[in-house]
Amino acid sequence: xxxxxxxxxxxxxxxxxxxxxxxxxxxxxxxxxxxxxxxxxxxxxxxxxxxxxxxxxxxxxxxxxxxxxxxxxxxxxxxxxxxxxxxxxxxxxxxxxxxxxxxxxxxxxxxxxxxxxxxxxxxxxxxxxxxxxxxxxxxxxxxxxxxxxxxxxxxxxxxxxxxxxxxxxxxxxxxxxxxxxxxxxxxxxxxxxxxxxxxxxxxxxxxx
Amino acid sequence: xxxxxxxxxxxxxxxxxxxxxxxxxxxxxxxxxxxxxxxxxxxxxxxxxxxxxxxxxxxxxxxxxxxxxxxxxxxxxxxxxxxxxxxxxxxxxxxxxxxxxxxxxxxxxxxxx
Numbered sequence: 001x002x003x004x005x006x007x008x009x010x011x012x013x014x015x016x017x018x019x020x021x022x023x024x025x026x027x028x029x030x031x032x033x034x035x036x037x038x039x040x041x042x043x044x045x046x047x048x049x050x051x052x053x054x055x056x057x058x059x060x061x062x063x064x065x066x067x068x069x070x071x072x073x074x075x076x077x078x079x080x081x082x083x084x085x086x087x088x089x090x091x092x093x094x095x096x097x098x099x100x101x102x103x104x105x106x107x108x109x110x111x112x113x114x115x116x117x118x119x120x121x122x123x124x125x126x127x128x129x130x131x132x133x134x135x136x137x138x139x140x141x142x143x144x145x146x147x148x149x150x151x152x153x154x155x156x157x158x159x160x161x162x163x164x165x166x167x168x169x170x171x172x173x174x175x176x177x178x179x180x181x182x183x184x185x186x187x188x189x190x191x192x193x194x195x196x197x198x199x200x201x202x203x204x205x206x207x208x
Numbered sequence: 209x210x211x212x213x214x215x216x217x218x219x220x221x222x223x224x225x226x227x228x229x230x231x232x233x234x235x236x237x238x239x240x241x242x243x244x245x246x247x248x249x250x251x252x253x254x255x256x257x258x259x260x261x262x263x264x265x266x267x268x269x270x271x272x273x274x275x276x277x278x279x280x281x282x283x284x285x286x287x288x289x290x291x292x293x294x295x296x297x298x299x300x301x302x303x304x305x306x307x308x309x310x311x312x313x314x315x316x317x318x319x320x321x
Contacts (some may be wrong), residue, residue: 084267156278202279
């Protein structure tokens, strides 16, 4: 009887290993290296404004075997948004524009994935979710690429003892500032209505 | 002696014939203002051209893109820097025009002119 159970042990361990491999991983997007970033561009007739934001946090649950089940929320600290001109940066954060004192975060919450295509360790999908800017929430669809980098966390933190995976998200999309109540229809000669956003972020899922 | 004879017009305006120290104050002021106007105009345009003739507003920080080797993410690294905006040559040109007009006013009041 005992021998019978022992014979099953490798199978059991293998099954456990497989289930652990297939389990969804939760990636934390708080980035101590300061690499995670969002870049924004507003191309108005009189001025092309380009800026960056680096205060990114949030988490995404991603299963390489079932990428369509991906869920998560990414948060951008609005105080981290900046442009090259200090006066313009003050205006950007001020009450007339992003009002960062009262709206400290821009959030995107993924609700569902459609049109999922997997190629190697890269998954491309249309992510439907809720984008909240300046207190206004809109349903949007964003094309996102997910790059799963297994066992790369140690290399990223320069410590081989640290085990874990990385997930890189990239997305390029546009929003209309009027949709979020940001000075709709005003100053369109200097501040474009359409905002081009480019998101490049990496999250880490440490393994115990 | 009348002012005109004391400081003849041709001599007063000819820098090679008359030293700066010998000029009356108003003429010195007019020439100084013209010189400052020219310096402002040339300097403003020169700084704007030297920092890349940027058509937007002045930037006090600059972004250089870098790549994270592990993730392949391109990220901006912002560092202090100065890029003169379009308001720089326009502002200095405006100031130069004001100085040039003041120099004309000073010159007109010059009894030797």
